[in-house]
Amino acid sequence: MKTPAFIVDENLIRRNCEMLADVKARTGCKVLLALKGFALWPLFPVVREYLDGVCASSPWEARLGREEFGKEVHAFAAAYSEADFAELLTLCDEIDFNSFAQLQRFRPHMQDGIKFGLRINPECSTQDPAHAIYDPCAPGSRLGIRRKDFEGQVLSGITGLHFHTLCEQNSDDLATTLKAIEAQFGDILPHMEWVNFGGGHHVTRDDYDIELLVKLINDFKAKYDVQVILEPGEAVALNAGVLVASVLDIIDNDGAIAILDVSCTCHMPDVLEMPYRPEIDGAAL
Template identity: 35%
Template structure:
């Protein structure tokens, strides 16, 4: 392991001009994954892990629709958070023992979990006491999740390092001597962060957690490492890992990126169905819904206050829109979703020329934490999923009416 930078650069998102014409003819809404970008993300994550001395895990919760582009990547180890994800991992990565973090395990789930994981993190000392001895007897390397109380997230809803967060045991509340069945510590407080924030977490662990690091065999530094983003500075990552290894050379290190595997690898393609101008506010109604399909971009989340990146459009802040002259407003639009929710809009986006019904809007970098939060609100089908390959576009997933019917219709009818 070395501290020196690998000099690996993240590739920029594919320009719209390079997207094959097929993208303009597929039925919308559609979430399109770029197979080449998925592979380059995986190569970068694995290369950085090998260089600096940590094992990267694939956090399945970041995207299910995009997994088709990763199943052939050698050496991937899934990280799962539920029985459903465990079963999915076993289907997609047969024979691979998963890493698991379950917020709370039911007794009825234990036998299946024990068969499918090689490493398992418990969220509380109570759960660790209940299942830890059985995990050790089954050859599972168990860990306890801890909260170092380091706050690095930019949004309170995603701040797993906050005091009182339900995730993890504060270091001060750990027993001085960890139970024999605990082989690791698990820390996850990052959320789409840089290596500089990781360095803050490691510094706190070295300062306050050394007593427990000396007792365990491995340290899982969780997810939120945006390794594949353009401009990611790996130097603080290398320095932090070097410092950890110097102090505790026996530790095996794990990272569990989520968004990084899919960063800039997915685009959401939508079609303008109508254009309305209530009180002079031009609004393009698209065939997708923020409320049903892109809820993270709407309310109560890290992304709620962030603009979308729409190919060929420039974001205009509401304050700037209010001062905009009429001529520019003719090609500046609020984007309206297809549901009946009043809040189903995003504001404002300026285009080079006025939009027309039938135009395609391509929302960039939508491959992570989008498909995994879909709903059938208002009976609107979620976007289909496609994979863009050298040979063309492959349909990965559709959501027919039967899926909606099965999910909502009472079994008595």
């Protein structure tokens, strides 16, 4: 095989999607593919058999979802430019704002037929300290609107709330987050039509508590009469592929150093940002 190459197993993608589809069937929730986590569009015909659409963070991702996935397209970004928002209006079924300033700026351009929501910050951190760089509830976070910032604001045109506080986490952390959201936003939830639970749900991991997830979704729906949305990215492709590399040379400098035809910068950027260490098949040989 010519390397480097990413090899993805379609059967394993189906296995993951079937697990997500089972959650859909048992709860009536919508499940979207987070394109920032997995955007291998040749496999979209497989994934769209099971999921309801995609969530995008830019017009380019939204266009990819609209043209190649062909189902619902939801969008969220920390802020939109005039040009990006105008383009997203032509591509999206739902657009979520990160601040009341953005809502006020674009309210005159909001159109019928598109749902609009607000991303909230429940100020409830559940992430491992090693993931602090991705914690949207950390002090000084730019993501989401705090409860105190809702005071005096007008919610006309807003039909749902969106939170995303998890990162490769189990459903017990979602339970903790939902308690914080109910405590802070309980007066607003009855006026909403939908609530997006965001991504970071590691549903397809072996030790993930799916039964708790199902219960949390069903209980929340029954209490507030809302459509619940999940948007996993990594869970769709978790453990479904490999990066194949070749050893070009071995350098000795107080130990053997393999020189590969791949790099973290080009092929595994998360290794640079996060405390990830790739599992290397046969590395001990």
